[in-house]
Amino acid sequence: MDDKSLSLESHRSLWQDAARRFRKNWLAVGGLFVVIAFLILALLGPHIAPYDFLEQNIVNAFGGFTPEHPLGTDDLGRDVLSRMLHGARTAALVAFSTTAISLVIGVLLGAWSGIQGGRTDQFLMWISDLIQAMPGLLLVILINTTLRRPIINWFDTLYEQTKNPFYLNTLWLDYVLVFSALALIAWPGLARLVRGQVLSINEEDYVLAARALGASEWHIMLRHVIPNALGPLVVAVTASMGGAVTLEAGLSFLGIGVQPPNASWGSMLNEALRLWQVFPHLVLSPAVTIGVISVAFVFLGDGLNDALDPRRSS
Amino acid sequence: MASFLLIRLIRWTAGLLLILFVTYGMMFYGAGDPIRMMFIQGEDFDSEDEVVMLALRKKYGLDEPFLVQFGNYLHNLLRGDWGRSIRLQVDRPVLEIVQFRLPISMQLGFAATVIGSVVGIGLGILAALYHNRWPDPLIISTVLFITSIPVYVVGPMLLLILVLQLGVIDVPYGWSGLFHKDAALPVAVIAIGILPIIVRQTRSAMLEVKGQPFIRTARAKGLSEFRIIMRHMLRPMMTPVITTMGLIMIGLINGALFVELIYNIPGFGLLTIEGIKKVDYPIIMSVAVVGTMIIFVSNFLVDIIYPILDPRVRVR
Numbered sequence: 001m002d003d004k005s006l007s008l009e010s011h012r013s014l015w016q017d018a019a020r021r022f023r024k025n026w027l028a029v030g031g032l033f034v035v036i037a038f039l040i041l042a043l044l045g046p047h048i049a050p051y052d053f054l055e056q057n058i059v060n061a062f063g064g065f066t067p068e069h070p071l072g073t074d075d076l077g078r079d080v081l082s083r084m085l086h087g088a089r090t091a092a093l094v095a096f097s098t099t100a101i102s103l104v105i106g107v108l109l110g111a112w113s114g115i116q117g118g119r120t121d122q123f124l125m126w127i128s129d130l131i132q133a134m135p136g137l138l139l140v141i142l143i144n145t146t147l148r149r150p151i152i153n154w155f156d157t158l159y160e161q162t163k164n165p166f167y168l169n170t171l172w173l174d175y176v177l178v179f180s181a182l183a184l185i186a187w188p189g190l191a192r193l194v195r196g197q198v199l200s201i202n203e204e205d206y207v208l209a210a211r212a213l214g215a216s217e218w219h220i221m222l223r224h225v226i227p228n229a230l231g232p233l234v235v236a237v238t239a240s241m242g243g244a245v246t247l248e249a250g251l252s253f254l255g256i257g258v259q260p261p262n263a264s265w266g267s268m269l270n271e272a273l274r275l276w277q278v279f280p281h282l283v284l285s286p287a288v289t290i291g292v293i294s295v296a297f298v299f300l301g302d303g304l305n306d307a308l309d310p311r312r313s314s
Numbered sequence: 315m316a317s318f319l320l321i322r323l324i325r326w327t328a329g330l331l332l333i334l335f336v337t338y339g340m341m342f343y344g345a346g347d348p349i350r351m352m353f354i355q356g357e358d359f360d361s362e363d364e365v366v367m368l369a370l371r372k373k374y375g376l377d378e379p380f381l382v383q384f385g386n387y388l389h390n391l392l393r394g395d396w397g398r399s400i401r402l403q404v405d406r407p408v409l410e411i412v413q414f415r416l417p418i419s420m421q422l423g424f425a426a427t428v429i430g431s432v433v434g435i436g437l438g439i440l441a442a443l444y445h446n447r448w449p450d451p452l453i454i455s456t457v458l459f460i461t462s463i464p465v466y467v468v469g470p471m472l473l474l475i476l477v478l479q480l481g482v483i484d485v486p487y488g489w490s491g492l493f494h495k496d497a498a499l500p501v502a503v504i505a506i507g508i509l510p511i512i513v514r515q516t517r518s519a520m521l522e523v524k525g526q527p528f529i530r531t532a533r534a535k536g537l538s539e540f541r542i543i544m545r546h547m548l549r550p551m552m553t554p555v556i557t558t559m560g561l562i563m564i565g566l567i568n569g570a571l572f573v574e575l576i577y578n579i580p581g582f583g584l585l586t587i588e589g590i591k592k593v594d595y596p597i598i599m600s601v602a603v604v605g606t607m608i609i610f611v612s613n614f615l616v617d618i619i620y621p622i623l624d625p626r627v628r629v630r
Contacts, residue, residue, distance in 0.1 A: 025453070130329045133560060135567040138586070138605050142598070145590045146340035233365060246464045253466045254575060254587055266466070273470055273576065277485065280474050289465045298462035 003021045021307040034296035042092030045085035066181020086263040098244040101183035104192025114198030128188030136185045143181040172260045182244050196227035231308035242297025249290050265290050322617045326610045337602040338384050341595050397596030408596045419581035421492045423566040426504035434509045438516025461510035469503050469576040489579045500577045504569035508562050518556040522545050553623045563612045
């Protein structure tokens, strides 16, 4: 047993090495556990919630922490725990979709920029410079408010033409808008990262060798560039998911993101804040949850960064 | 040097124009007809209103084609006519509203920058001086911890702790000037938001300067540690800190949006939120104009200051 592990140690892969380094960082491991718990709760949330998240009971509004309602009830007497669980689903959905969209855009444009070079590269990098120089929140607000109406109008015409009831439901439109707005500001970071990787890996001798053997650009991309860029990408994706969660909550806090009756931690915090002096206990659950999850994502990303990039961790 | 600045100026101006164009385009094709919304919010809506609506559109120049409207807007903007608010404070010139609201946010931002810089640079120097000893990881992980908590969580939590639990301060509400005690908490919350950027940048810059030969020389000459820091380390260290001004500005704008909403301060951040909720085109455009101007001017200033602080850049 011992002999085996010893002999294995001599050729550990990059990922095994990273896992070993990651495990030593207890802050990052803690962050990982919180993130996993968050994702599980988001998945199971509506099924384990004690009440329906829309069920109102005005008589019992602003209830305190009781065995029936462990986190109290809000201004309409809705169970806060159930709403928090539903909000977890919103947050996780936004995190995944935003990251997926921006990952696709970022990787494609970044790779294109890096391979193409010249004018294309300059233009794409100028655009991403601009987006990154702007305050993200302001951009998201602008995009979110202005895109809403044309999409609703577009759906109306689609319904007129097809009579498909699918186009009548605009409840989930809030989500789509938040996803696209967040993705639009998130892609430049990923594109920059991929472009940098493409440029530096293209300099390597083994890429030159592959090219000399007649490998196509796409083959080089898939076989050499992407696997080598995976480490930094994992870090960036983690950061992007955490950023999406906090930005979504922030948007909803400002009253611009996910609209009622959909549940979001941000809007719950905003609603609770109106009467914070009288019912401070309602502020606690959303505020503490958002805080803990943001911190967990940052520590997780930081740990991954140190683990996957041995040169920078020292 | 002059051509370098000129190229930068052209690039930033082109960027500013592009962003204004896109925002105006999104407003034009997106946000919905503000005149119609004005009427829908009133209860009765009949055919006679169409005539009034047409007249109103004409009055605000909303009946022209897109490019003409945008051209007019830019032209007026340069002459100091930022349009009139359509729904927020009906018919009041936007420039007047901005002139009233923006200084409040700027005072908050300025105070927060001063406090954040003093505390941040101090902590950064401390962390670098005690590199590899306990104060360094303590400061770094505390800063990482603080960065990761969003402003809109820090603000309410501080209210709960300071006002309700400890009872050290009264409920801060509204705006009664920068030196009123109500301004303390908002300024502190914004300062906390930008603190981490400054601490990190100062620390890494300090670590780099610390190993330079001229520091060893200064020490060999027998200068006191304090004099070495003040005379020899501070200037080369400031260069990278100054370059983060763009980031700091972003932090200030984000901070203004949330903090002004939380503490009900009638600044530019609150104006942004109100304008967007009411779909008030000219207000939203003014937000885009002021927001991009702040970012671009600060970036351009960095481009100018950088060569002054670091002569090596001047050669290039």
